[in-house]
Amino acid sequence: MEAVTAAVLLIGDELLSGRTQDTNLRTLALFLAPLGIEVREARVAPDIEPEIAAALNALRARYDYVFTTGGIGPTHDDKTADAIALAFERPIEINPEARAVLEGHYGAALNEARLRMARMPAGAQLIANPVSKAPGFQVENVFVLAGVPSIMRGMLEDVAPRLRRGVEVHSRTLRAPGLREGEVGQALGALQAAHPEVSIGSYPWFGADGYGVHLVARSANLEALDRVAAALIQLAAEHATPPT
Amino acid sequence: MEAVTAAVLLIGDELLSGRTQDTNLRTLALFLAPLGIEVREARVAPDIEPEIAAALNALRARYDYVFTTGGIGPTHDDKTADAIALAFERPIEINPEARAVLEGHYGAALNEARLRMARMPAGAQLIANPVSKAPGFQVENVFVLAGVPSIMRGMLEDVAPRLRRGVEVHSRTLRAPGLREGEVGQALGALQAAHPEVSIGSYPWFGADGYGVHLVARSANLEALDRVAAALIQLAAEHATPPT
Numbered sequence: 001m002e003a004v005t006a007a008v009l010l011i012g013d014e015l016l017s018g019r020t021q022d023t024n025l026r027t028l029a030l031f032l033a034p035l036g037i038e039v040r041e042a043r044v045a046p047d048i049e050p051e052i053a054a055a056l057n058a059l060r061a062r063y064d065y066v067f068t069t070g071g072i073g074p075t076h077d078d079k080t081a082d083a084i085a086l087a088f089e090r091p092i093e094i095n096p097e098a099r100a101v102l103e104g105h106y107g108a109a110l111n112e113a114r115l116r117m118a119r120m121p122a123g124a125q126l127i128a129n130p131v132s133k134a135p136g137f138q139v140e141n142v143f144v145l146a147g148v149p150s151i152m153r154g155m156l157e158d159v160a161p162r163l164r165r166g167v168e169v170h171s172r173t174l175r176a177p178g179l180r181e182g183e184v185g186q187a188l189g190a191l192q193a194a195h196p197e198v199s200i201g202s203y204p205w206f207g208a209d210g211y212g213v214h215l216v217a218r219s220a221n222l223e224a225l226d227r228v229a230a231a232l233i234q235l236a237a238e239h240a241t242p243p244t
Numbered sequence: 245m246e247a248v249t250a251a252v253l254l255i256g257d258e259l260l261s262g263r264t265q266d267t268n269l270r271t272l273a274l275f276l277a278p279l280g281i282e283v284r285e286a287r288v289a290p291d292i293e294p295e296i297a298a299a300l301n302a303l304r305a306r307y308d309y310v311f312t313t314g315g316i317g318p319t320h321d322d323k324t325a326d327a328i329a330l331a332f333e334r335p336i337e338i339n340p341e342a343r344a345v346l347e348g349h350y351g352a353a354l355n356e357a358r359l360r361m362a363r364m365p366a367g368a369q370l371i372a373n374p375v376s377k378a379p380g381f382q383v384e385n386v387f388v389l390a391g392v393p394s395i396m397r398g399m400l401e402d403v404a405p406r407l408r409r410g411v412e413v414h415s416r417t418l419r420a421p422g423l424r425e426g427e428v429g430q431a432l433g434a435l436q437a438a439h440p441e442v443s444i445g446s447y448p449w450f451g452a453d454g455y456g457v458h459l460v461a462r463s464a465n466l467e468a469l470d471r472v473a474a475a476l477i478q479l480a481a482e483h484a485t486p487p488t
Contacts, residue, residue, distance in 0.1 A: 013462075014445055014447060014460070015269070015286075016269075016273060016282075016285070016286065017277065017282075017283070017415070017462070018269075018271075018272075018274040018283075019445075019447075019460060021267065021270050022266075022269070025260075025262075025266070025288070026262045026264075026265050027262075028262075029260060029261055029262030030262040033261065033262065038261075039260045039261070039262075040260065040290060041260070041289065041290070041295070042259075042260065042287065042288035043285070043286065043288070044269070044286035044287070045285065046284060051285070073425055073429075073446070074425050074426045075429045075433065075446040076429070076432060076433035076436045076437075076444070076446075077443075077444065077445050106426070109426070109427075111426065111427075111429075111430065112429075112430050113425070113427075113428075113429025113432075114426040114429070131450075148448060148450065171261070173263075181317055181318050181319055181357070182353070182357050182358040183353075184319075184357075185317075185318040185319045185357025185358070185360065186355065186356050188320060189319065189320035192320045192321075199321075200320070200321065201257055201258060201263075201291075202319040202320075202321060203258060203263075203264065205392075206375075206392065216258070
């Protein structure tokens with residue numbers, strides 16, 4: 001079984017200005033990993049249609065799936081639907097199914113602004129929104145999700161069954177307090193060279209509780225992963241400096 | 245005075261796997277805004293040299309500055325220096341100044357792994373690291389920073405004086421509890437159309453404390469900004485639904 005790949009496109013000026021701290025990339029990565037889908041790249045685009053479209057076209061040509069977040073609400077700064085239509089060179093229209101969902105939810109309160117949330121590229125397939133009703137949508141290999149984290153997470157339920165699954169990459173994490181990367185770097189490099197089927201990462205931490213390193217091994221091959229995990233435990237024990 | 249633009253390139257498999265929640269993009273955006281430098285795009289790249297180099301080349305050609313974070317430590321998975329050399333088509337070498345900094349800090353404990361942190365593209369200019377000593381570096385309009393947030397922040401001190409300043413974009417945020425985007429969307433769109441020199445964003449929230457919208461106006465023109473801020477206050481008051 002081969003790897004299935006994905007990219008994430010986060011949309012919104014608020015992410016680039018620092019107003020909002022994104023958490024959707026991490027949520028998506030953790031949701032996709034057990035399905036055997038690896039996030040290989042992510043981008044953050046401003047609320048500018050041609051910018052969003054260019055990023056989307058670069059990503060959708062290269063990865064099996066693209067997940068976008070943000071920009072599908074009822075206000076003027078929600079430009080994602082238009083940008084997706086631009087990228088796919090499809091007309092944008094009021095999607096009749098989406099309109100029906102909004103009519104059912106809002107009734108007489110369905111005004112012009114709210115109806116914007118039914119504007120989608122022609123041929124889009126809805127993604128159900130169990131949280132606030134206004135749907136996301138799919139066009140080919142692109143899934144267009146809300147930016148509000150709770151709504152984005154809710155939409156993933158309807159997305160999951162549509163995804164082709166790949167081989168799952170498993171990971172083992174060793175938390176090694178008192179270890180310094182510089183002490184263990186050379187041995188770690190040798191271990192990585194001896195196990196090319198496992199990807200070894202080294203992430204130092206510094207905090208009120210002292211310092212240390214998280215050593216992370218990742219592989220689809222569970223036997224190889226366990227061999228490397230055992231070697232990491234030994235290596236950390238050999239190189240840890242007791243705190244002074 | 246014109247806008248000065250920047251892009252951020254976050255480097256590391258741990259950001260794409262969901263292991264690590266990035267916070268550096270937001271820190272950089274909030275650091276650069278008062279200097280009049282706007283972050284216009286961000287990307288997250290894996291620990292693969294040609295991927296990092298391709299992203300860097302796309303960004304450095306397009307924006308005044310690029311800030312990278314991550315991948316400059318002492319372990320085998322730290323590939324940023326090689327990737328930057330690849331992007332600039334410069335040889336990579338042990339930078340003598342960086343070597344001297346590491347010798348001063350580590351003394352006899354300066355081993356092969358730690359010496360990796362002095363490997364830089366030829367002609368790189370050091371960026372001081374007041375936290376853990378191992379320096380970052382600058383090549384032309386690219387600033388190569390650490391990934392550990394506290395170290396990244398520390399390096400910005402040495403970066404700030406090297407940056408050309410632009411016109412600062414100011415912002416006003418109105419927190420409007422009880423407001424629904426769909427109720428205010430049309431009026432908000434009209435307000436945006438009437439004030440093209442101000443950028444208006446609308447960000448809904450849903451929480452244990454109810455719901456509402458943050459309305460954010462951004463502009464370099466303070467008078468226009470204040471006019472729009474006043475209009476937003478009025479608009480929110482007119483459209484807010486009292487909680488039931």
